[in-house]
Amino acid sequence: xxxxxxxxxxxxxxxxxxxxxxxxxxxxxxxxxxxxxxxxxxxxxxxxxxxxxxxxxxxxxxxxxxxxxxxxxxxxxxxxxxxxxxxxxxxxxxxxxxxxxxxxxxxxxxxxxxxxxxxxxxxxxxxxxxxxxxxxxxxxxxxxxxxxxxxxxxxxxxxxxxxxxxxxxxxxxxxxxxxxxxxxxxxxxxxxxxxx
Amino acid sequence: xxxxxxxxxxxxxxxxxxxxxxxxxxxxxxxxxxxxxxxxxxxxxxxxxxxxxxxxxxxxxxxxxxxxxxxxxxxxxxxxxxxxxxxxxxxxxxxxxxxxxxxxxxxxxxxxxxxxxxxxxxxxxxxxxxxxxxxxxxxxxxxxxxxxxxxxxxxxxxxxxxxxxxxxxxxxxxxxxxxxxxxxxxxxxxxxxxxx
Amino acid sequence: xxxxxxxxxxxxxxxxxxxxxxxxxxxxxxxxxxxxxxxxxxxxxxxxxxxxxxxxxxxxxxxxxxxxxxxxxxxxxxxxxxxxxxxxxxxxxxxxxxxxxxxxxxxxxxxxxxxxxxxxxxxxxxxxxxxxxxxxxxxxxxxxxxxxxxxxxxxxxxxxxxxxxxxxxxxxxxxxxxxxxxxxxxxxxxxxxxxx
Amino acid sequence: xxxxxxxxxxxxxxxxxxxxxxxxxxxxxxxxxxxxxxxxxxxxxxxxxxxxxxxxxxxxxxxxxxxxxxxxxxxxxxxxxxxxxxxxxxxxxxxxxxxxxxxxxxxxxxxxxxxxxxxxxxxxxxxxxxxxxxxxxxxxxxxxxxxxxxxxxxxxxxxxxxxxxxxxxxxxxxxxxxxxxxxxxxxxxxxxxxxx
DNA sequence: GATGAATGAGCATTCATTCAT
DNA sequence: TATGAATGAATGCTCATTCAT
Numbered sequence: 001x002x003x004x005x006x007x008x009x010x011x012x013x014x015x016x017x018x019x020x021x022x023x024x025x026x027x028x029x030x031x032x033x034x035x036x037x038x039x040x041x042x043x044x045x046x047x048x049x050x051x052x053x054x055x056x057x058x059x060x061x062x063x064x065x066x067x068x069x070x071x072x073x074x075x076x077x078x079x080x081x082x083x084x085x086x087x088x089x090x091x092x093x094x095x096x097x098x099x100x101x102x103x104x105x106x107x108x109x110x111x112x113x114x115x116x117x118x119x120x121x122x123x124x125x126x127x128x129x130x131x132x133x134x135x136x137x138x139x140x141x142x143x144x145x146x147x148x149x150x151x152x153x154x155x156x157x158x159x160x161x162x163x164x165x166x167x168x169x170x171x172x173x174x175x176x177x178x179x180x181x182x183x184x185x186x187x188x189x190x191x192x193x194x195x196x
Numbered sequence: 197x198x199x200x201x202x203x204x205x206x207x208x209x210x211x212x213x214x215x216x217x218x219x220x221x222x223x224x225x226x227x228x229x230x231x232x233x234x235x236x237x238x239x240x241x242x243x244x245x246x247x248x249x250x251x252x253x254x255x256x257x258x259x260x261x262x263x264x265x266x267x268x269x270x271x272x273x274x275x276x277x278x279x280x281x282x283x284x285x286x287x288x289x290x291x292x293x294x295x296x297x298x299x300x301x302x303x304x305x306x307x308x309x310x311x312x313x314x315x316x317x318x319x320x321x322x323x324x325x326x327x328x329x330x331x332x333x334x335x336x337x338x339x340x341x342x343x344x345x346x347x348x349x350x351x352x353x354x355x356x357x358x359x360x361x362x363x364x365x366x367x368x369x370x371x372x373x374x375x376x377x378x379x380x381x382x383x384x385x386x387x388x389x390x391x392x
Numbered sequence: 393x394x395x396x397x398x399x400x401x402x403x404x405x406x407x408x409x410x411x412x413x414x415x416x417x418x419x420x421x422x423x424x425x426x427x428x429x430x431x432x433x434x435x436x437x438x439x440x441x442x443x444x445x446x447x448x449x450x451x452x453x454x455x456x457x458x459x460x461x462x463x464x465x466x467x468x469x470x471x472x473x474x475x476x477x478x479x480x481x482x483x484x485x486x487x488x489x490x491x492x493x494x495x496x497x498x499x500x501x502x503x504x505x506x507x508x509x510x511x512x513x514x515x516x517x518x519x520x521x522x523x524x525x526x527x528x529x530x531x532x533x534x535x536x537x538x539x540x541x542x543x544x545x546x547x548x549x550x551x552x553x554x555x556x557x558x559x560x561x562x563x564x565x566x567x568x569x570x571x572x573x574x575x576x577x578x579x580x581x582x583x584x585x586x587x588x
Numbered sequence: 589x590x591x592x593x594x595x596x597x598x599x600x601x602x603x604x605x606x607x608x609x610x611x612x613x614x615x616x617x618x619x620x621x622x623x624x625x626x627x628x629x630x631x632x633x634x635x636x637x638x639x640x641x642x643x644x645x646x647x648x649x650x651x652x653x654x655x656x657x658x659x660x661x662x663x664x665x666x667x668x669x670x671x672x673x674x675x676x677x678x679x680x681x682x683x684x685x686x687x688x689x690x691x692x693x694x695x696x697x698x699x700x701x702x703x704x705x706x707x708x709x710x711x712x713x714x715x716x717x718x719x720x721x722x723x724x725x726x727x728x729x730x731x732x733x734x735x736x737x738x739x740x741x742x743x744x745x746x747x748x749x750x751x752x753x754x755x756x757x758x759x760x761x762x763x764x765x766x767x768x769x770x771x772x773x774x775x776x777x778x779x780x781x782x783x784x
Numbered sequence: 785g786a787t788g789a790a791t792g793a794g795c796a797t798t799c800a801t802t803c804a805t
Numbered sequence: 806t807a808t809g810a811a812t813g814a815a816t817g818c819t820c821a822t823t824c825a826t
Contacts, residue, residue: 028307030226034800044808046802055800104310110368111224111303124369152382158375159383162362169361170354172306173320179354186348187355191386208789230817240791245818420699422618426821436787438823447821496702502760503616503695516761544774550758550767551775557757558750564698565712571746578740579747583778600810622796632812634798643796791823802812 013051015041017065020058025104029059029112063109063119066102067126088188092181095164103168131157146192156191163187209247211237213261216254221300225255225308259305259315262298263322284384288377291360299364327353342388352387359383405443407433409457412450417496421451421504455501455511458494459518480580484573487556495560523549538584548583555579601639603629605653608646613692617647617700651697651707654690655714676776680769683752691756719745734780744779751775 019040023032034055038045052058099106113120134157141147147156167180215236219228230251234241248254295302309316330353337343343352363376411432415424426447430437444450491498505512526549533539559572607628611620622643626633640646687694701708722745729735735744755768 027311028226030224031311033798045800046808047806049801050806104307107303107307110365111300111307114300114368115223115227120370124371127366127369127371151386152378155375155378155382156386158363158366158371158379159359162366162376162379163355163359163383164362165365166358166361166363167354169306169365170323170358172310173323174316175320175323175354179351180358182348182351183354183358186351187359187383187387190347190352190388191383193389204789229815241817242792242819243790246789251817419703420618422616423703425819437821438787439785441822442785496699499695499699502757503692503699506692506760507615507619512762516763519758519761519763543778544770547767547770547774548778550755550763550771551751554754554758554768554771555747555751555775557754558752559746559754561698561753561757562715562746562750564702565715566708567712567715567746571743572750574740574743575746575750578743579751579775579779582739582744582780583775585781596810621794633796634813635811637797638810787824787826789823789825791821792819793821794819795817796819797817798813798815800812800814802810803808804810805808 009051013061014065016043016048016051016058017061021062021065021102021105024059024062024108025101028104029055029108059108059112060119062105063112063122066105066109067122070126070130088185089181091188092164092184096177099168103172106168107172127161130161134160160188205247209257210261212239212244212247212254213258217258217261217298217301220255220258220304221297224300225251225304255304255308256315258301259308259318262301262305263318266322266326284381285377287384288360288380292373295364299368302364303368323357326357330356356384401443405453406457408435408440408443408450409453413454413457413494413497416451416454416500417493420496421447421500451500451504452511454497455504455514458497458501459514462518462522480577481573483580484556484576488569491560495564498560499564519553522553526552552580597639601649602653604631604636604639604646605650609650609653609690609693612647612650612696613689616692617643617696647696647700648707650693651700651710654693654697655710658714658718676773677769679776680752680772684765687756691760694756695760715749718749722748748776 016037020032020037023037023040026032027036034045034048037058038048048058052061109119109123113123131154135153138147138151138153138156138160142149142151142153163184167184170180171177212233216228216233219233219236222228223232230244231241233254234244244254248257305315305319309319327350331349334343334347334349334352334356338345338347338349359380363380366376367373408429412424412429415429415432418424419428426440427437429450430440440450444453501511501515505515523546527545530539530543530545530548530552534541534543534545555576559576562572563569604625608620608625611625611628614620615624622636623633625646626636636646640649697707697711701711719742723741726735726739726741726744726748730737730739730741751772755772758768759765
């Protein structure tokens with residue numbers, strides 16, 4: 001009873017989280033009705049409350065889910081090839097692939113974190129973790145001689161992440177991904193060129 | 197009747213827009229009650245409806261206000277000094293000063309623009325305008341010999357704006373502005389170094 | 393000061409009453425805004441309150457106005473010609489002319505009188521007065537030998553008024569006046585024929 | 589799910605319609621609060637919205653309900669006995685019994701139909717149907733020799749219905765039903781007498 | 785007298801949440 | 806577990822009324 005049930009429960013929770021992500025991404029947190037999420041699953045409103053105490057709770061579960069996903073997935077960004085400049089385009093695609101339309105939910109999370117200190121802390125921590133991970137990549141490149149030794153690795157990492165985030169905003173406004181990718185590649189190449 | 201009233205009305209509208217910006221920035225669009233905005237001004241709910249047809253209408257007025265403000269204010273970013281690298285820090289401060297805590301409202305605008313095509317078009321147009329303006333600055337620097345002639349000016353401009361936007365997200369998550377500024381400066385300098 | 397002013401006041405009141413009648417006739421009491429009435433007169437909302445204490449008060453003034461008008465105007469319905477049967481059509485036209493689109497306001501008055509006992513009493517009294525007046529006409533016809541001596545004059549009068557009122561309802565529902573008039577004439581003629 | 593639920597739903601809807609009729613009859617459409625109706629049923633405001641999209645929608649449901657009821661019930665007015673004159677009183681009672689205090693709601697419907705063309709059409713159609721039904725009765729009487737062959741059956745029918753409607757107005761104004769019934773009987777008898 | 789800006793009580797409507805089945 | 810009918814607090818919006826000018 002315990003294990004099976006809890007596994008079932010975990011699965012059910014995950015399904016709900018998935019559906020909620022889709023809904024929140026489409027309509028935003030406040031404008032998404034619990035019923036919308038339920039309908040997406042062919043469930044009834046009440047059922048969601050068997051798994052999540054409240055809408056807030058569900059949203060936090062999504063945040064946690066996304067944060068943990070971020071935790072796991074941020075590996076191997078830079079490691080693949082030797083030269084970042086030549087890789088730039090592929091790196092952009094890699095990140096995009098795993099963000100998979102989460103832009104909007106991330107936006108909601110950022111907005112919500114303005115109100116919810118706990119969430120803000122988690123998001124902050126996630127960002128820091130990403131920064132650190134990217135910084136590792138940067139350091140690798142330094143060691144490999146693709147970047148100068150006196151480069152401020154953490155600042156560069158922060159900038160790279162910010163650049164990516166800013167391009168996500170562009171996407172939400174309808175700016176074509178081709179332009180975004182070109183901006184990314186241009187910047188990366190210039191930066192690399194100036195740092196070796 | 198016409199001039200006085202309309203001037204008065206315009207002033208009243210502006211005051212309400214200001215208050216609404218503060219409220220929306222603090223609580224977000226959906227969680228801000230019309231009464232909150234009214235209270236901030238020492239007015240009553242009903243009064244706001246003398247100037248704006250609906251909450252939506254007020255929000256769109258804010259968007260227009262911000263977009264027009266953006267239109268006017270995006271002059272003179274790069275023109276001041278000769279060398280972008282040495283200026284980087286100051287440029288960041290300049291932008292920040294005029295954004296003046298609008299980050300949150302901008303976020304709301306981006307989120308809303310996912311639903312409201314008209315707003316999205318306006319935001320898109322604004323972004324494009326900013327890109328163009330920044331591109332002008334980039335071109336100037338090219339002419340002045342601070343950047344290589346073969347640099348993709350528009351892509352670089354898009355990247356710079358995105359970088360700034362991404363750092364705004366950082367700020368919202370509580371990442372200290374010192375770190376953000378350092379990231380900005382590091383990236384700009386590296387980029388400049390690699391492009392001349 | 394007193395006389396002129398009060399005359400002015402009376403005129404102003406009458407104008408407002410006229411405009412209010414039009415508005416109430418068009419939109420009904422509850423859905424008519426004080427501003428609608430004001431606009432119709434090129435006045436401002438506030439001005440109406442110089443003449444009437446409240447919307448209710450204005451409505452009651454309308455009622456009184458209509459009731460008094462009814463009082464004055466209900467003369468000479470039957471007296472003109474000798475034979476009611478041959479007159480029927482013209483009688484219908486006569487009444488219609490003086491009701492002049494008041495149907496709708498009358499409806500409002502009837503509806504309101506369900507809530508307002510004072511108004512109901514006044515409306516009741518008016519109806520009784522009309523009944524009595526019509527009864528006089530009926531009696532005349534009896535004396536002139538157009539109706540049998542044993543006719544129940546008051547009942548016939550009530551029926552005639554009711555018939556007219558019912559046709560007013562028809563008009564409001566879009567039933568053509570030609571059909572209504574024919575119904576009136578048919579009924580009157582049959583009734584006369586059977587009562588002599 | 590389908591049958592049970594829909595049957596349940598239909599029942600619930602009907603209950604709400606009944607309560608709404610009572611409320612609207614008492615206070616009129618505009619002055620009746622949704623909560624009033626809910627309270628009458630021991631329900632909460634929100635529940636009504638599970639069954640009707642809006643107050644307007646509920647009102648239209650009432651109209652439809654009344655119109656359909658009218659449709660079904662207008663049978664057997666004249667058919668019972670041979671002589672209309674001797675029947676007049678009973679006919680009046682018959683109609684009254686089935687209108688059952690709907691006068692006020694009917695009034696609201698007429699008033700509303702001045703604004704709502706769809707409702708007006710339905711009310712118009714209902715009236716026409718009633719006219720036709722009554723006309724059938726009149727024709728029967730003609731065939732049975734109680735009325736002259738050259739009587740304008742449809743006009744007479746319209747007049748009879750109008751007479752009834754006008755007496756309903758009387759009732760709303762507090763005119764005693766005895767007087768109304770007498771008026772009805774007097775008019776019918778005179779009319780019959782003159783038409784055979 | 786006249787104005788129209790301001791008020792705030794009032795009401796329709798929504799939707800997260802509960803709970804009997 | 807799952808359901809969905811019921812709830813009622815919350816909130817956008819309206820409009821009669823007031824009052825400073």
